[in-house]
Amino acid sequence: MRLMMEVVIPVEKGNAAVSDGSLQKAFEDFEKEAKPEAAYFFVREGKRAALFIFEAKHQGELVRLNEPFFIALHAEVRVTPVLVAEELQGNLQVKA
Template identity: 45%
Template sequence: MRLMMRFSIPVERGNEAHKDGSMGPAIEAIVSETKAEAAYFTVEGGERTGYIFFETDDPAVLPKLNEAMFAALDAAIDIVPILTLDDLKRGLSS
């Protein structure tokens, strides 16, 4: 199943992580761990925000991913299933 992880990092914790050099490695680790097919970074609501698109067949991996981001960056996280246009077409034709 293809999933999208959206995370946002509180400003104060993000500033600390930037200064101590832990932000880059934490984000690189999650991108690597998920074997992301795409990852995008922006600012939303004044907070550093990322979108990571990945596939997994094992939902048990989600707590591991979540805990890593919670622990490293105090991130708020949403993970939702996503569809490609082909997935949507298949679903609508059923």
């Protein structure tokens, strides 16, 4: 299943993580593990944020992928299943 993960990092913890290298390590570790098809980095409500699109075969994988962000960065993590246009079109059924 294709998932979208948004990670929002508190400012103080993010500042410390940039200084000690743990922010970059957390993102690099995630990218090695999840192999996202897309990764975007931006500011959300004045906080550092990232958005990843990746595939997961089992929901249990999320524990392994989320926990480093919680532990190392005190991040808020939101995960949402997503579809590409072809998947949406292939599954839409209009009933008259």
